[in-house]
Amino acid sequence: MTTLLSVGTLSKRFGGLQAVNEVSFSVTAGSIKALIGPNGAGKTTLFNLISGVIAPDSGFINFCGHEVQGLRPHQVASRGMARTFQHIRLFPKMSVLENVMIGRHIHSRAGFVAGMLNLPYAWSEEKKIIEKAHEILAFLELENLADVEATSLSYGQQRNVELGRALACEPKLLLLDEPAAGLNMSETAELGALISRIRDTGVTVLIVEHDMTLVMDISDEIIVLSYGKKIADDKPLAVQSNSEVINVYLGEDEDDA
Amino acid sequence: MSAKFLQLIGLAVCIVAIQICTQMTDSSYYLTQLTMTAYYSLLVIGLCMLIGYAGQISLGHAGFFAIGGYMSAFLTTHDFTAIKGEPFVAFLSKIGVLVVRKDVYGGELLAFHSWPACILSVCTVLIVAYVIGGPVLKLKGHYLAMATLGFGIIIYRIVVGTSGLGAADGISGVPGFTLFPGVVISGKGSGRILNYYIAWGVVIAGMTFLLNLISSRVGRALSAIHGAEDAAEAMGIPTANYKLKVFVLSAGFAAVAGILLTHFNGSIGPSEASVMKSVRYVAIVAIGGMTSLWGAVFMSLILNYFSLRGSFGTYDDAVFGVILVLIMLFAPDGLIRRQILIDLKYFFRRFAKKEAAL
Amino acid sequence: MELLFQYIVAGVTYGTIYAIVAIGFNIIYNTTGIINFAQGEFVMLGGMTAFTLKEYMPLPLAIVSAVIITMIIGALIEMLFIRWLHKPSVLRMIIITIGLSILIRETALHIWGEGVTALPYFTGTSLSSVNLGGVFVSPQVFWAVGISSVVVVLLGVFFNFTLLGKQMRACSANREAARLCGISTQNMVTLSFMLSAAIGALGGCIVSPITYIQYDSGSQLAIKGFTVAILGGLGNSTAAVAAAMILGILESFSIWALPAAYKDVVSIAIMLIILFLKPSGLFGNAASARLKEY
Numbered sequence: 001m002t003t004l005l006s007v008g009t010l011s012k013r014f015g016g017l018q019a020v021n022e023v024s025f026s027v028t029a030g031s032i033k034a035l036i037g038p039n040g041a042g043k044t045t046l047f048n049l050i051s052g053v054i055a056p057d058s059g060f061i062n063f064c065g066h067e068v069q070g071l072r073p074h075q076v077a078s079r080g081m082a083r084t085f086q087h088i089r090l091f092p093k094m095s096v097l098e099n100v101m102i103g104r105h106i107h108s109r110a111g112f113v114a115g116m117l118n119l120p121y122a123w124s125e126e127k128k129i130i131e132k133a134h135e136i137l138a139f140l141e142l143e144n145l146a147d148v149e150a151t152s153l154s155y156g157q158q159r160n161v162e163l164g165r166a167l168a169c170e171p172k173l174l175l176l177d178e179p180a181a182g183l184n185m186s187e188t189a190e191l192g193a194l195i196s197r198i199r200d201t202g203v204t205v206l207i208v209e210h211d212m213t214l215v216m217d218i219s220d221e222i223i224v225l226s227y228g229k230k231i232a233d234d235k236p237l238a239v240q241s242n243s244e245v246i247n248v249y250l251g252e253d254e255d256d257a
Numbered sequence: 258m259s260a261k262f263l264q265l266i267g268l269a270v271c272i273v274a275i276q277i278c279t280q281m282t283d284s285s286y287y288l289t290q291l292t293m294t295a296y297y298s299l300l301v302i303g304l305c306m307l308i309g310y311a312g313q314i315s316l317g318h319a320g321f322f323a324i325g326g327y328m329s330a331f332l333t334t335h336d337f338t339a340i341k342g343e344p345f346v347a348f349l350s351k352i353g354v355l356v357v358r359k360d361v362y363g364g365e366l367l368a369f370h371s372w373p374a375c376i377l378s379v380c381t382v383l384i385v386a387y388v389i390g391g392p393v394l395k396l397k398g399h400y401l402a403m404a405t406l407g408f409g410i411i412i413y414r415i416v417v418g419t420s421g422l423g424a425a426d427g428i429s430g431v432p433g434f435t436l437f438p439g440v441v442i443s444g445k446g447s448g449r450i451l452n453y454y455i456a457w458g459v460v461i462a463g464m465t466f467l468l469n470l471i472s473s474r475v476g477r478a479l480s481a482i483h484g485a486e487d488a489a490e491a492m493g494i495p496t497a498n499y500k501l502k503v504f505v506l507s508a509g510f511a512a513v514a515g516i517l518l519t520h521f522n523g524s525i526g527p528s529e530a531s532v533m534k535s536v537r538y539v540a541i542v543a544i545g546g547m548t549s550l551w552g553a554v555f556m557s558l559i560l561n562y563f564s565l566r567g568s569f570g571t572y573d574d575a576v577f578g579v580i581l582v583l584i585m586l587f588a589p590d591g592l593i594r595r596q597i598l599i600d601l602k603y604f605f606r607r608f609a610k611k612e613a614a615l
Numbered sequence: 616m617e618l619l620f621q622y623i624v625a626g627v628t629y630g631t632i633y634a635i636v637a638i639g640f641n642i643i644y645n646t647t648g649i650i651n652f653a654q655g656e657f658v659m660l661g662g663m664t665a666f667t668l669k670e671y672m673p674l675p676l677a678i679v680s681a682v683i684i685t686m687i688i689g690a691l692i693e694m695l696f697i698r699w700l701h702k703p704s705v706l707r708m709i710i711i712t713i714g715l716s717i718l719i720r721e722t723a724l725h726i727w728g729e730g731v732t733a734l735p736y737f738t739g740t741s742l743s744s745v746n747l748g749g750v751f752v753s754p755q756v757f758w759a760v761g762i763s764s765v766v767v768v769l770l771g772v773f774f775n776f777t778l779l780g781k782q783m784r785a786c787s788a789n790r791e792a793a794r795l796c797g798i799s800t801q802n803m804v805t806l807s808f809m810l811s812a813a814i815g816a817l818g819g820c821i822v823s824p825i826t827y828i829q830y831d832s833g834s835q836l837a838i839k840g841f842t843v844a845i846l847g848g849l850g851n852s853t854a855a856v857a858a859a860m861i862l863g864i865l866e867s868f869s870i871w872a873l874p875a876a877y878k879d880v881v882s883i884a885i886m887l888i889i890l891f892l893k894p895s896g897l898f899g900n901a902a903s904a905r906l907k908e909y
Binding site: 314316392393395396397398399400402403404406407408410411414415417418532533536539540543571572574575577578579581582585586589 | 650652696700703704705706707709710711713714715717718720721722724725834838841845874876877879880883884886887890891894
């Protein structure tokens with residue numbers, strides 16, 4: 001059991017708000033780890049720290065044996081970390097296929113000159129990109145939508161396209177930011193099955209999610225955050241019976257957060 | 258792939274057709290303006306790449322045009338005879354970078370050959386664009402517009418205020434650009450048809466490069482940056498680096514346009530560096546439809562041609578102003594596109610609804 | 616020593632006009648989030664209109680009329696070109712206001728021609744001067760500084776103590792919330808265009824005797840005004856006044872070191888440096904500036 005990602009005493013402060021407070025945890029390669037907590041617990045901030053969108057004030061992020069804190073998001077991405085967004089961020093005016101093809105960016109290398117001159121290696125590479133993108137669309141059962149403009153799809157389909165785009169990166173670690181938000185129960189169940197299938201292909205998954213059924217179903221381990229602090233990090237069943245977690249979620253006294 | 262190819266053939270056919278028309282109607286003097294239009298179009302397609310595909314505005318592209326043009330003009334007209342003895346200068350003349358030629362008064366002068374002058378000028382512009390572009394492209398929206406505008410004004414002020422560059426008069430007596438022996442870019446009447454084809458040939462080459470780029474991995478990445486920058490970054494696209502490269506590329510197009518047009522006209526003046534020129538280029542890109550290279554070429558052909566023919570009289574700038582405002586108000590995505598009919602229908606329906614409400 | 620003082624006086628004079636243009640930028644920016652690239656044109660229009668009107672009426676009346684006319688033009692521009700746009704992109708607004716500035720400039724060219732105009736000195740002539748401890752200062756400088764100070768104070772009172780001013784500030788803080796409170800945000804935007812046009816026009820009248828005005832003076836003033844607005848931090852008018860004085864004085868001293876033709880280069884280079892290093896301005900807060908959309 002190797003550790004793919006380990007985060008140590010990570011902190012981030014926004015003005016007077018300690019959004020993430022000395023959080024440490026690690027993710028085992030090939031597992032599904034969930035990150036839960038009430039609204040404002042710092043889950044998305046933690047995600048943004050890991051993927052390089054914001055730089056931490058202190059602490060380290062070790063990914064595949066390299067410290068990645070302070071790197072730009074594209075540098076983190078090219079080391080094998082792909083993510084989806086809480087609010088879907090597909091590329092408008094591009095087809096589903098093209099959106100997924102963007103995911104192949106880090107695995108191809110034709111630059112400006114090769115592109116302008118349409119050099120042979122650029123178009124043979126392009127062919128491979130298209131092939132791979134189709135493969136991923138087939139995996140997600142989106143083949144028939146390949147040429148549709150991505151932003152014109154239904155919400156659930158857009159989620160899947162975004163997932164496909166991230167998968168096209170062939171990431172070692174996949175970060176999913178509330179993938180079940182806005183999905184109904186059957187769609188959520190399908191998503192759960194899909195995430196498990198993705199894990200079975202060898203991808204490690206770190207997921208932020210509000211839907212407890214989904215989290216309990218698929219995760220190997222769960223971290224609970226509250227007010228920027230880690231209060232639990234254990235197997236689903238153990239977390240469920242953790243008294244602190246119950247307090248945070250069900251509240252005590254007049255604290256109705 | 259093949260559609261792109263057909264479009265380019267179409268452009269080439271149009272170019273030939275226009276030439277044959279002028280030949281038959283004995284009005285080949287139109288070709289002079291059409292040639293100049295071609296060079297401006299070269300700048301415009303480069304700018305279109307930057308604004309439309311990478312989503313970054315520049316109000317300073319006349320600056321790059323002017324740096325290229327002025328530098329090439331200076332190098333090919335400045336007399337280095339006085340420092341002929343310097344070892345470096347002697348070396349340059351020995352390898353043919355500096356050549357002796359006759360100036361307009363019949364005297365001899367030792368100046369740069371047009372090829373090395375051109376290459377030096379393009380390289381200078383690329384370096385300037387790279388250095389400026391780094392910090393400028395970190396800015397967004399109004400700040401980006403103002404910073405590029407500021408750059409344009411600085412170049413204009415320097416050009417106007419420097420006596421070595423002819424101050425308000427600019428540099429004249431620029432020799433033709435000898436591409437290879439016998440083929441010269443210059444405004445001489447005898448080479449008019451040849452020059453027309455050279456100019457449009459350059460535009461077609463430029464279009465080919467850019468169309469290739471758009472349909473490549475890089476082009477896809479650029480539209481991703483334009484569409485959702487944070488997502489593009491998360492997919493491993495180095496957004497800052499790509500923006501900078503497009504900026505440098507479009508500056509390079511502007512430089513080549515400036516150099517070739519200067520040699521064609523035989524002169525360059527400070528008006529080429531003025532802010533109004535930069536605004537015009539942006540206007541043409543906007544009218545052609547920000548994300549349409551073909552729209553940009555088409556509008557550039559029409560607007561530059563009529564402007565150069567003097568069709569707009571003293572209202573030249575005003576015409577551009579009016580078009581700019583109207584397009585941005587009613588068709589912010591440009592004129593040359595399929596949805597324009599749908600938009601018009603929508604506009605009139607809304608208009609009718611308002612009428613009915615009254 | 617006296618020369619030094621002369622330079623400072625010249626700097627303050629130019630600083631005054633830059634401050635006025637910057638305040639015009641800020642008023643519109645604060646209510647709409649738009650940088651009005653045609654701001655300098657308001658200054659030009661004010662100076663030119665007053666110059667024409669003074670043929671027919673006494674100077675003070677001509678200035679007041681010019682300010683009112685420019686104000687109406689400002690309102691018309693907003694109503695015709697800005698008001699009905701639904702959530703326009705920044706790029707679109709930049710291009711529209713640039714287009715408008717070209718239109719105003721070209722119209723001015725066809726009305727007034729390329730000639731340079733100047734209003735007469737408000738008191739005295741170009742030769743009269745006030746002796747200030749051995750340094751001779753033109754009375755127009757006092758007019759310029761005096762009127763601008765009054766404008767700044769009045770604006771402060773307007774925005775802080777009148778209901779209308781508070782409503783406009785509410786629009787800038789949160790447009791949606793202001794609308795929900797029953798404030799007509801659209802009218803506030805029109806008002807901000809009128810106010811900034813009027814202030815620009817007044818500025819044009821004040822400096823016209825000293826600097827002269829012609830049809831294309833606007834764009835230069837606009838970029839200086841913008842530089843000052845940025846230096847002070849966009850939207851902060853008090854800081855803009857301070858920044859304007861700094862820029863005016865720096866510019867006037869730059870003549871020592873550089874040919875006068877490069878004067879503009881100095882101020883624009885300052886703008887670029889500020890944009891690159893500290894876009895929130897000399898007095899701005901970087902953290903809060905990051906939250907704004909430019």
